Amino acid sequence: MLGKLPQLAGEIRWGANVSVGYYAQQLDDLDERNEVIMELRRVAPSTATAGELRGFLARFLFTGDDVYKHVADLSGGEKGRLALAKLIYSRVNVLVLDEPTNHLDIPSRESLEEALDAYDGTIITISHDRYFLDRVATQILALDGEGRAEHYEGDYTEYHDWKAARRAAELSAKSEREKLAASKPAPREDLKGGRDAGAKAQGGKDSKRKKGRARDARAVEEEIAVAEKRLAALGGEMSTPGAARDAGRLARLNEEYTRTEERLRELYEEWERIVAEAASA
Structure with a gap:
């Protein structure tokens, strides 16, 4: 879907105005030399103020001096929150999320769900977290591992x-x-x-x-x-x-x-x- 692997068959075609952001489990898009606020500034417009960046980071539980922590010193859950904050702040209109709740504790997961609730774009996520899917998903595409797919309109519990x-x-x-x-x-x-x-x-x-x-x-x-x-x-x-x-x-x-x-x-x-x-x- 993202061009990282060739498709086995068929064709993948994105719309002309689609801008895709990808959240990988490996969190390899973070520069560990940066402070948290500087890492967010990498995707921010030049006019963004420090106050705006701090306010946005607070939504992902980075408050006070936390914004000056180096990425290298963050826990796995904190890195996950920062990577998601970057994606959402970057103003892409499609988010592709690979197991986004894997590294998150309960407060971090709740913060993520709230941020995604407020997100206006399209979300495509792979997850084994049924509670997360119930909160975020409006359609389910279930793959059975044998080449068949099943599409359902609704959340995971309904499916x-x-x-x-x-x-x-x-x-x-x-x-x-x-x-x-x-x-x-x-x-x-x-x-x-x-x-x-x-x-x-x-x-x-x-x-x-x-x-x-x-x-x-x-x-x-x-x-x-x-x-x-x-x-x-x-x-x-x-x-x-x-x-x-x-x-x-x-x-x-x-x-x-x-x-x-x-x-x-x-x-x-x-x-x-x-x-x-x-x-x-």
């Missing part, structure tokens, strides 16, 4: 809950399909054989009666196919992000799923009765 609900729905649908498959009637050939044997044994009158049964069986089979297709469609729709975020819609889908599932059981029972009647006739 996590949606994914858990989708997984539960998939497992429930799979379980129901297995139960229904186990109770599904035998193929129509069995019924056809029973009808043919009965017809030979009992003559033309019984044969006509069994032909009526055969038409009934075909109608039930057609309805079973429609119900199975609808059940699969409902299961898929229940697992979509839109349904997960709309409680009313999800409830309606679940209600229809339950009705369709019950109707499918009734159709299987009806089909089995036809099979039994044909076999005993």
Whole structure:
């Protein structure tokens, strides 16, 4: 994305007016010979006063004589705060942050979150800190490590809950399909054989009666196919992000799923009765 590594495929294209700032875990953009305030001045306009710089650094917990500390004497968390302060003060309109909370204690992390809340540009961050993502993120791009990516509109907790609900729905649908498959009637050939044997044994009158049964069986089979297709469609729709975020819609889908599932059981029972009647006739 930043040109540090060649992409494996595709194309990366930034807009003409995009200015990107990058926060690396290694914090290698800091000059350890500088004092904190002088390090910030590297990205400040020439008209910036010492008071303005000190005021901005205070937002990142550098107050009083802290602004005159040498970068080399800072802790890892302090260096992280200074690097982030530089990025935000530099007026770039896109921030790319690589695990920005790794070196930060709780007060420093809270200070970072407040600064990012006030930032008007776009933030692209990689993080394993779910609390930080909940505070900052409005969209999630989740990579599964196998070449697939999943995009979700919302924070991390919303994404996590949606994914858990989708997984539960998939497992429930799979379980129901297995139960229904186990109770599904035998193929129509069995019924056809029973009808043919009965017809030979009992003559033309019984044969006509069994032909009526055969038409009934075909109608039930057609309805079973429609119900199975609808059940699969409902299961898929229940697992979509839109349904997960709309409680009313999800409830309606679940209600229809339950009705369709019950109707499918009734159709299987009806089909089995036809099979039994044909076999005993």
